[in-house]
Amino acid sequence: MLARGEPVVWLTGSGLVIGLLMVTVLVGYVFYQGLITFWPRPVVALTTPDGRTHLGEVTRTDTFIPPPDLIPGLTGALRERAEAQTAREEGALGRRLLRTGNFELTGEHFRWVEDYLIAEGGESRPEWALVFERTTWGRFYGFPTALVLGGEVVAEDPSRIWEMFQDHHGGDHPAGAVLRVRTASGEEKELDLTEIVRAYPANRLGFLDKVRVYASRWNEFLTAEPREANSEGGVFPAIFGTVVMTLAMTILVVPFGVMAALYLREYAKQGWLTSVVRISINNLAGVPSIVFGVFGLGFFCYIVGGGIDQVFFSDKLPSPTFGTGGIMWASLTLALLTLPVVIVATEEALAAVPTSMREGSFACGATRWQTIRRVVLPRALPGVMTGAILAMARGAGEVAPLMLVGAVKLAPDLPLDLEWPFMHPERSFMHLGFHIYDLGFQSQNSEAAKPMVFTTTLLLMGIVLFLNAAAIRLRSGLTRKYTGSKF
């Protein structure tokens, strides 16, 4: 049986299956979470026994083991409901995380509401509960009571208010346009129309309306700048920063890597020295990326950047221009990081060029450089592209070194813009990878930021996929052109 190799087939096959499974689960989870984040959810109103009503979106459901003195301390219907539930759930109680918003009034964005607190009929989906996304203070959940234009109340009926709000939202209101809203707990609040980014009556939305809200949120996500400490709004600067940094890195690393590989393979006399160099390059690929970050910070930012500042920007010192993290230094650092990938791939591609082709060129009276430029390099180009693709994928996903050499939490000034001199290589930049880290682990409002982690991850994967697909397309074109079919 072993001789027929069936166990080997199963073994190798299962390796592939496990790998595929893990990738599918990971990507599937990111896809699912990333895609549902922007879908508008219904707004529920939950009335607790203390008479307060909490209005908001359910973002999570959960069970918990109550502390031992909780149920004995309860009375009446509360205790009955709690005991019934613990009997059903094997000692656990259910609870829901409600996104209640209204931070300036309540001091909280989210609130856990235990299920046993809600009496029969204590849960409803009020028709005119509006969700407001605002430029500051996070979301607001409330009921409209009046629309005030230029100090005059123009509507008081919810449907009329909603109608007029849609007409006036986004317009120009020099005299002032204010929406009066009442929260679920009865507090009054005036919202200026200019601070409202988006509003919708969550429980009145039909499917098409939901799609519209969904699309508008994605649109904002992809094209706008972040708000609310990055937990709301868009990630356009991060997309831009990631793409520019990755492309700059590729443009820097490919010529360097190709030159190094050319010397190593075509010119250097093969011997123990070239072997040592090759081993060193391969080992370089195993150095932790943070080490490259530290090197980039010390060498590029402080020594090279500091030197540039001394010479060209001495009037601005002590505040650094180039002497601190910036997109150029980040690209250079990642170029160093990915250099081994390009060198190894290029060397392999060069080694795969048939000797007969070189000989043919030499026999025609070509010099070594003419042979390399006209015959060897074109033939090796698809392999070089493979190296570039690998480098790009590695570079686009790298975060740790970037933290040291220029990726920041918020940088609305893009590294390329219409302002003279158009390219600003000294500017720090936003990066999707760093954005994910920042949202997931550095955010004040981590519950609100968490769904954005998934959408941002989804986006980063999409961008890497897009860049790779573009490069692979380019490569297959080159392959067709330069290697052709075999006879």
Added chain:
Amino acid sequence: MDAKPAPFDRLAAIVAGETVPPEIHSEVKAEEAILQVEGFNLWYGEKQALFDIGMPIPRGKVTALIGPSGCGKSTLLRSVNRMNDLIDTVRISGNMRIAGDEIYGKAVDVIELRRRMGMVFQKSNPFPMSIRENVVYALRINGERNRAVLDEVCEKALRGAALWDEVKDRLDESALGMSGGQQQRLCIARAIAAEPEMLLMDEPCSALDPIATSRVEELILELRGDYTVLIVTHNMQQASRVSDYTAFMYLGQVVEYGPTARLFTNPRLKETEDYITGRFG
């Protein structure tokens, strides 16, 4: 003249490491030589591959080098345009002259030298570029930019290689999409494009099917007269079909060298006869 030496004398002597003077027919010496090989030795590292080769190659004729594998035919051929320079361990002594000019002199520009010869390899090796660019490669690297000149050379070389009618409509397509036989004829076109003084062919048909082989052979016959062809072949019938002169080599030495017709029908040496009739080798 018909008194043949005892069989296997020479071969045994060669195997024993002795240098045996070659049997060169007077017809060869009577021809005007374009290439003169004189006392040429070649070593790969410590191992000597060519022993005191001395032979003239007649101008405008096809000369074939035959012999068993490892006898040094390809090495000798590659020494003519100094392709062996690409191998670090190769050492040589002795001399070769093409049209009177030294090949292994100190002042010789190897690049210039290689431009005077075209070479066709065992495996077709078209470059990763269009058919047109393949043909005019030698001119391109020499700096020729004039489109009209290049087009003219391209057509002439392709016609010379009997390929023009097949590819004239797709000159700008990749050369790598052609069939094996076409690729080899393209390589011949490339080799003759710069009008070389000599054409070196290293088993040009060994990777081709019989039909492609016969086309290449026809081509060699057509090239005779205009070009001097030095061809290495394993195929004795091919040597007899295409060549005017044939040299039989054994373990790095020339054993017998004469007109092909004589060599194949009435060789002077028993050893040559044995090899040609397939009794050894």
